[in-house]
């Protein structure tokens with residue numbers, strides 16, 4: 663089993679949209695991401711505090727959903743060890759050129775079929791003159807546009823078999839399981855895992871339709887709880903659909919707002935300063951069905967669409 667922290671962090675994610683121009687406007691005008699090049703049917707977008715070139719690769723597609731999730735290895739040796747572990751599982755696809763600014767990327771899938779990639783070499787972002795920050799320890803000037811999210815925070819996949827996917831992340835990629843939903847029948851309906859000291863980087867929740875490879879949401883971090891309230895006001899004025907929130911999750915205690923981008927993908931805004939897991943011997947916190955039935959931290963019942971809406975829509979899923 664690879665030790666913890668062989669994966670340095672969750673890096674850029676490819677999102678697909680059937681309404682490219684509308685989605686691009688959402689990501690730039692509402693979230694405040696900055697365009698940073700294009701290739702083929704994709705535009706590369708970045709959050710201002712990302713030291714790498716790309717945060718989201720937005721791709722025009724026949725439907726919505728998630729493309730490749732990229733993970734940065736902790737170093738060249740860690741990358742080689744990870745590739746060996748992945749190949750032994752039979753889920754390797756092979757080496758490919760990385761996206762612009764990224765080195766060779768080893769492509770593979772999780773048990774559910776979500777495409778993943780791991781790489782080490784990465785060019786650090788060099789802002790053009792008009793986007794240069796005044797402080798040298800910041801990647802890019804604060805955009806002051808829309809929500810102006812700081813960085814990608816986490817990805818929440820839907821999975822047909824949560825346990826199988828959780829075990830793969832833990833045993834093959836070295837993730838730590840921090841919190842879970844364990845149903846009365848003993849099965850795991852949700853699992854929160856981390857590669858870092860953040861409470862979670864990658865989550866699997868059960869796909870009730872039994873369809874593999876789908877996305878529940880991706881989340882972007884803002885600095886404070888009040889930034890979440892401000893994001894809700896901006897969503898209201900910009901005609902962005904609010905699904906639920908602002909409120910506070912019981913699991914991981916994140917303050918949240920959920921919206922849909924025009925392509926249908928669910929996007930969460932969350933506060934960056936939620937909880938850290940520093941203990942190397944952390945034991946997963948298991949939540950029961952009865953505890954989950956109480957709803958979110960301050961009593962908001964979990965909205966039904968949280969259990970039914972994923973991307974791509976089931977009638978369009980592979």
Ligand SMILES: [Fe+2]
Pocket residue numbers: 816818879881930
């Ligand atoms: Fe989330």
